[in-house]
Amino acid sequence: xxxxxxxxxxxxxxxxxxxxxxxxxxxxxxxxxxxxxxxxxxxxxxxxxxxxxxxxxxxxxxxxxxxxxxxxxxxxxxxxxxxxxxxxxxxxxxxxxxxxxxxxxxxxxxxxxxxxxxxxxxxxxxxxxxxxxxxxxxxxxxxxxxxxxxxxxxxxxxxxxxxxxxxxxxxxxxxxxxxxxxxxxxxxxxxxxxxxxxxxxxxxxxxxxxxxxxxxxxxxxxxxxxxxxxxxxxxxxxxxxxxxxxxxxxxxxxxxxxxxxxxxxxxxxxxxxxxxxxxxxxxxxxxxxxxxxxxxxxxxxxxxxx
Amino acid sequence: xxxxxxxxxxxxxxxxxxxxxxxxxxxxxxxxxxxxxxxxxxxxxxxxxxxxxxxxxxxxxxxxxxxxxxxxxxxxxxxxxxxxxxxxxxxxxxxxxxxxxxxxxxxxxxxxxxxxxxxxxxxxxxxxxxxxxxxxxxxxxxxxxxxxxxxxxxxxxxxxxxxxxxxxxxxxxxxxxxxxxxxxxxxxxxxxxxxxxxxxxxxxxxxxxxxxxxxxxxxxxxxxxxxxxxxxxxxxxxxxxxxxxxxxxxxxxxxxxx
Numbered sequence: 001x002x003x004x005x006x007x008x009x010x011x012x013x014x015x016x017x018x019x020x021x022x023x024x025x026x027x028x029x030x031x032x033x034x035x036x037x038x039x040x041x042x043x044x045x046x047x048x049x050x051x052x053x054x055x056x057x058x059x060x061x062x063x064x065x066x067x068x069x070x071x072x073x074x075x076x077x078x079x080x081x082x083x084x085x086x087x088x089x090x091x092x093x094x095x096x097x098x099x100x101x102x103x104x105x106x107x108x109x110x111x112x113x114x115x116x117x118x119x120x121x122x123x124x125x126x127x128x129x130x131x132x133x134x135x136x137x138x139x140x141x142x143x144x145x146x147x148x149x150x151x152x153x154x155x156x157x158x159x160x161x162x163x164x165x166x167x168x169x170x171x172x173x174x175x176x177x178x179x180x181x182x183x184x185x186x187x188x189x190x191x192x193x194x195x196x197x198x199x200x201x202x203x204x205x206x207x208x209x210x211x212x213x214x215x216x217x218x219x220x221x222x223x224x225x226x227x228x229x230x231x232x233x234x235x236x237x238x239x240x241x242x243x244x245x246x247x248x249x250x251x252x253x254x255x256x257x258x259x260x261x262x263x264x265x266x267x268x269x270x271x272x273x274x275x276x277x278x279x280x281x282x283x284x285x286x287x288x289x290x291x292x293x294x295x296x297x298x299x300x301x302x303x304x305x306x
Numbered sequence: 307x308x309x310x311x312x313x314x315x316x317x318x319x320x321x322x323x324x325x326x327x328x329x330x331x332x333x334x335x336x337x338x339x340x341x342x343x344x345x346x347x348x349x350x351x352x353x354x355x356x357x358x359x360x361x362x363x364x365x366x367x368x369x370x371x372x373x374x375x376x377x378x379x380x381x382x383x384x385x386x387x388x389x390x391x392x393x394x395x396x397x398x399x400x401x402x403x404x405x406x407x408x409x410x411x412x413x414x415x416x417x418x419x420x421x422x423x424x425x426x427x428x429x430x431x432x433x434x435x436x437x438x439x440x441x442x443x444x445x446x447x448x449x450x451x452x453x454x455x456x457x458x459x460x461x462x463x464x465x466x467x468x469x470x471x472x473x474x475x476x477x478x479x480x481x482x483x484x485x486x487x488x489x490x491x492x493x494x495x496x497x498x499x500x501x502x503x504x505x506x507x508x509x510x511x512x513x514x515x516x517x518x519x520x521x522x523x524x525x526x527x528x529x530x531x532x533x534x535x536x537x538x539x540x541x542x543x544x545x546x547x548x549x550x551x552x553x554x555x556x557x558x559x560x561x562x563x564x
Contacts, residue, residue, distance in 0.1 A: 057388045058427035059458070062500050065430075082387030088310045095387055120314040124384040126354070127347045129313065132327075164339040165328045202339075204331040230342075234334035240342060 023048050023075050023109045023221055023266035025296070027288035030270050035278040036066040043073060044282055047289070048109065050077040050268050056106075057098045067106065076108040077221060077268065079190075082124065085144045085158070086131040087117035096151050103152055110221055110266070112157035112190040113148070115141065115178065132167035133177040138184075145185040157188040157220045162195040162227075162241035164202055174199070175213035188220035191262070193255045194247070194270075198227050198239040211258050219262045224255060224288060225270035244273035247284060255288070259295035267292060317344055318380060351379045355393045358423050361476040362400070362416045366409055374403055390427055394420055411467030411487050418469050418493060421461045422504070425497040428459035433498065433551040442556040443544070450525025454518050454547075455555030459497040462507070462515055466490050470506050498551035505550055510535030511543040523559045 026047020031039070039049075049070055056063055056078075070076075082095060103111060116128035131137045148156055160178055172180075182189060191214065200207045226245030232238040247255075247269065255267075269284045312325040324340035352375040356363055363371040378399050384392045397416040406412050442452060463469055468489045475482035492512030494505045507515065510531050517527035531538045547553055 054388050055390070058390055060430035061425075061427045061459075061497060063427065065500060092387070117310060119387065120310055122385050123314070123318075124387045124389075125314075125317065125347050126350050126384060126389065127343060129310075129317075129343060164342045165330065165336050168327045168329050232330065232332070232334045233338035234332050236332050236334065238339060238342070240346075 023077055025264035025266055025292060027267050027269065027285040027292060028075075028077070029281045029285050030268065030272065031067070031070065032271070032275050033063065033066075034275050035281075036062065038278045040066060040069050044278075046074065046282070046285055048075040048077055048266060048268075050079050050270075053078050053080040053099055053102055053111075054082045056102055071106050076106055077110040077112065077266070078103060078106065078108040080111070080113040081128070082118055083113045083144075083148065084117045084119045085113055085148070086115060086129070086137065086141055087119060087144075088140070089119065089121055091144055091147055092119070096148065100152055103154070110157060111152060111154060112159055112221065114159045115161050115181070128161060130161060130163040130165060130167070132169035133174055134169055134171040138177060138180055141181055142184045145181065145187050149185065149187065155187060157190040158182070159190040159192050159223065160195050160199075160214065162192070162198040162202075162239075164238065164240075166203055173213070175210060179213075179215045182215045182218050187218075189215055189218045190221045190223060191216075191219045191258060191265075192223040192225075193258055194223065194225040194227060194251050195241060197248070197251050197254055198241050201237055201239050207254055208257060211254065211261065216258075216262050219265050222255070222258065222262070222265050222267040223270050224251060224267060224284075227251075242273060243270050246280075247287075252287070252291075256291055256295075259291060260298070263299050264292040264296045316340070317347060318383065320344060348376060348379055351384065351389075351392065352376060354389050355379075355396060358393055359396065359416050359419045361419055361473050362412060364476050365412055365415060365472070366406060370405065374400065374406065377403075390423065391420075396420070411465070411469065411472060414463060414465040414467050414469045415472055417465075418463045418473055418495070418504070421463060421495045422502050424461060425459035425495045425502045428457075428497060431457050431554045433457065434553050434555055436548065439548055439553060439556065448558050450523060450528075451559040452524040453521070453557050453559050454524060454553055455557070456519065457496060457498060457552055457554050459495070459502070460519070460552050461495045462493060462512055462519065463495070464492045464512050464516065469493060470504060473504065494550065494552070496550055496552050503550065505546070507543070507546075508535075508537075510538030511546070514538065514540075514543055515547075 024047045028046050028048035028050055031049040031051050051067060056067060080099060083091060114128050117131060118125055118128060158181060196210055200210055224247045225243045226247055228240040228242040228244065230238045230240055267288045269281055269288060271281055316322045316325050324337045328336035328340060330336050330339060352372055355375045378396055382395060397413045397420065400406055400416055401413040468485055468487050468491045470491045470493045471480060471485040472487060474480040475485050492507045492509060494507050494515060496503050513534055514527050514531035517530050528540050
């Protein structure tokens with residue numbers, strides 16, 4: 001794919017922010033230890049790899065060995081799951097330092113984190129927990145993102161969450177909240193289309209209206225993943241963001257809807273549980289790659305027509 | 307809602323009701339939805355323990371392992387955002403877990419498993435070239451004062467039980483029916499490059515390595531090992547350490563100089 005046209009604003013609100021989000025507008029997959037050897041033996045044709053930052057906060061060994069080799073050949077996205085940006089307790093400065101070292105070592109094209117909290121006091125909860133959308137949370141989240149961007153000296157992407165409950169204390173819609181965080185901090189959006197789908201079903205929101213209401217001009221990466229299907233106490237569907245199955249057809253359709261509005265943007269196939277053989281993820285990534293190419297052609301046709 | 311403190315407490319304690327202030331679009335009981343968070347947290351942490359302790363799980367079966375892990379998770383939730391080493395105190399927990407008392411070797415097998423994870427992620431280091439080792443060992447006067455620096459991945463487990471044989475039987479490299487779990491075994495764990503190796507040591511050799519790891523000089527470690535084990539073979543264990551690429555540095559102790 002040639003001549004990517006980035007719709008990402010190449011600036012950010014943090015004062016010392018020099019880095020840009022520039023993953024190629026291609027498909028990538030999450031890097032799993034199960035696939036290390038196959039990747040360095042076959043060098044598959046993929047746009048990028050993504051890793052969870054916390055998995056690589058170890059001193060040495062195969063994780064760093066393989067990531068170093070893979071980084072020499074591919075763009076990289078580092079995706080954090082432990083910062084707890086939505087947390088009421090302060091960000092952990094030691095964790096921020098570790099993140100800064102990892103980013104310095106691997107010079108990723110993108111760093112992203114979640115609109116969620118994952119720790120409380122000393123305890124790490126290993127889950128992405130929801131926040132109420134109100135002025136108080138907005139201030140806290142923006143302060144934390146400012147702190148992260150200043151510390152890492154780069155713009156980050158914030159991922160929209162998959163949630164199972166809502167809060168009486170919320171005073172604004174999730175899309176409005178995210179738009180305001182991006183406006184105030186200059187961070188970009190990691191548009192998780194599966195999370196949009198899961199949250200819309202779980203909270204009876206309109207899928208297309210939700211996509212349209214998000215700050216699409218600031219999308220720096222897209223995530224696609226699979227969900228699990230359960231039911232709530234009234235028997236209505238409750239979807240779980242499990243990352244343990246292939247991307248659902250409905251999510252592929254919503255992805256196409258988003259691509260028509262966002263244009264081609266780096267897209268990750270996320271899989272964290274029940275890891276299949278690499279070729280299965282590769283095939284899913286190539287499905288995304290074809291849709292990205294179609295979106296690119298469509299956008300060019302529109303430009304010529306305009 | 308009384309902030310994240312209330313959410314947090316309800317998350318860790320299944321006996322508590324969900325935090326106040328949760329809503330659902332259809333008016334359904336938020337408890338069922340809140341339970342998803344509780345379950346995600348507990349199950350993901352139990353899975354993390356199962357990843358680190360696969361043989362421990364096989365020895366007691368999945369049901370007992372997960373029940374034991376669930377209690378461990380609520381007693382000792384992670385304090386670090388890096389989960390690779392979550393459950394380092396799990397072997398000690400197992401040791402004092404009454405339902406596992408009929409499997410007395412379980413805690414030591416778990417110690418071997420966490421040591422393998424430690425070795426897997428340990429710092430990388432070059433081994434000392436063989437000619438440098440040979441040169442240091444050839445200096446008869448300096449030999450007793452030599453301090454041996456090990457590769458950062460090196461660790462040992464000394465057990466009253468057959469930890470290595472039990473572990474090996476679950477890797478498909480030994481027959482479990484031939485293992486006497488009550489035969490004492492000792493093991494050296496090392497990851498010289500990409501693969502973690504598990505090497506059996508006899509009692510004298512493990513004593514010697516344990517003293518070296520605690521900072522003893524070669525002379526005093528050998529002396530202590532010989533006193534405790536009549537069959538201690540210094541040349542044998544040095545050869546094994548060299549072949550295992552376990553030695554990263556050798557220097558003469560300054561403390562023994564006048």
